[in-house]
Amino acid sequence: MIPPHGGKLIDTTFPEEKRDRMLAEAKELPRIVVNEDLAKDIENIGYGIFSPLDGFLCGEDYESVVHHKRLRNDLPWTIPIVLNVSREELKGTKDGDIIALADSHGTVTSLLEIKEIYGFDKHQHALQIFGTVDSAHPGVAGTFNMKELLVGGKVSLIQPSSDEFQRFRLKPAETRVLFNEKGWRTVVGFQTRNVPHIGHEYVQKTALTFVDGLFVNPVIGKKKPGDFKDEVILEAYATLLRNYYLKDRSVMAILRTEMRYAGPREAIFHAIVRKNFGCTHFVVGRDHAGVGKYYPPYAAQEIFDEFPDLGIVPLFFTAFFYCNKCESVVNEKICPHDQSNRIDFSGTLLRGRLNAGEAPPKELIRPEVAEVLLKWKDPFIE
């Protein structure tokens, strides 16, 4: 079994028998409210999905991640996981204090032992993480809306913020037991934020040809308008796996975190997370975690050259499409026919057909999946 990133699977959860006591104690503590996405990432820290992180980054680690794509102990890490606060929210709390973190409903989910409170440069944060300071980039816009301070320190999880999609929520300790139980020595992780079309199926099954098992791991969290709703993605994937995949060779569980749209850096981050789940391989396609035209189409593959010590093997795929002449899904490396034979897996085409109440062509989407998509009145995030 592949070791977790950093060698140890982090677990900062309080045992269940201590939960009520910790919640009672938390009532007496200063409290900071975090948004839904940060609440998810607190769980990710607690369950070891973000191993080796056991809390929010302190200043030196933050600067090292931003400028050198590594923690200060040299371990690869490319996306800063930080608690962003205002001076007013801190209300006189200082290094060494323990505070409660609550979700937007006021439910305390965790405790934070403050190790460091520090300022940061928003311009550098945006430029280094997203490669741009164009405020039209969703990540850059978010950066410039950040408050002035960051807080680092260990986070201990008391309870999750929500029970959504329990059927598909597995922790790394659970996926590792699952992969072992299935006899999988090699596992390929597949990251997605979309409903499955036949191109995705082609990539997944091609990757699966070379390993023992496939771990389909949709991202559930903040996405952009026009993306499919989480519940639609899950039902579509469950339908696809049930009808077209071998149960012994494929599993699906969700990753609850926001999409940063940080392109190359996020590709490395996504690979690390799947390594923590127990994957030995990770699919990286064209423009992984990209948005608009901010990143060269294969920059998210090229960045892996910088990390010979990442510990998970990337499987790179070029752009794929359906060729009427080949009569199958192909990619640029294997199809010799001209573009007039191509049907591209276009999100625009798919949305157009769905909005018109029509099933997309069977060359693009399995009919069972199309049926699922068509039954949703509003499948897209507005």
Next chain:
Amino acid sequence: MKGIDMPAEKTRTVEIPESLFERIGALISGTRFRSVSEYVVYMLREQIAKEEIQKTPAYSKDEEEKIKDRLRALGYI
């Protein structure tokens, strides 16, 4: 990124035989490695990753059985 001043990474000096230094210099000529140091750092990170393995299991047998119970309840096994 070009033109951007990044805080310098802290470094320490390690000695290697001059012959090895020259050998590496010849090897990396025309490659993407801009210096012997960059090449050595790359190779060392690659090697270290192979040697850093988890030596103790993440969970006990009891914990493993509880996990399997949940996986069965969810239909994974």
